[in-house]
Amino acid sequence: EACDDACWRIEKVPKVCRLQVSVDDQCEGSTEKYFFNLSSMTCEKFFSGGCHRNRIENRFPDEATCMGFCAPKKNTEPVMLSPILAVEGMTITLLAGRIANVHVQKL
Numbered sequence: 001e002a003c004d005d006a007c008w009r010i011e012k013v014p015k016v017c018r019l020q021v022s023v024d025d026q027c028e029g030s031t032e033k034y035f036f037n038l039s040s041m042t043c044e045k046f047f048s049g050g051c052h053r054n055r056i057e058n059r060f061p062d063e064a065t066c067m068g069f070c071a072p073k074k075n076t077e078p079v080m081l082s083p084i085l086a087v088e089g090m091t092i093t094l095l096a097g098r099i100a101n102v103h104v105q106k107l
Contacts, residue, residue, distance in 0.1 A: 013070055016058055017036040017038070017070035020058070021035035021058045031047065031049075033045070033047070033060060034046070034059070034065075034066040035058045036058055041071065041072075042067075042071075043063045045063075
């Protein structure tokens with residue numbers, strides 16, 4: 001349905017976080033880095049030699065930086081609508097300027 005395309009949009013994972021990581025990078029001085037695993041939606045540790053420093057890659061210095069940049073932000077605060085405002089198909093503005101079309105039905 002039309003709502004499937006417009007409703008409940010999840011913030012996109014940035015493009016760099018969707019790139020494959022080069023884990024076979026075996027240069028001198030390997031260091032611990034983190035990459036965002038799109039399948040598990042978590043950051044995972046790997047060792048990088050840094051051979052390809054000029055390329056934009058899915059590699060971060062620590063897990064917190066990786067998750068902060070790559071993980072989709074979750075809206076933890078509930079959105080409450082007054083019954084008077086609950087009109088089928090109305091558009092509401094959520095936190096951080098995000099917009100969603102909601103389908104309201106009687107319980």
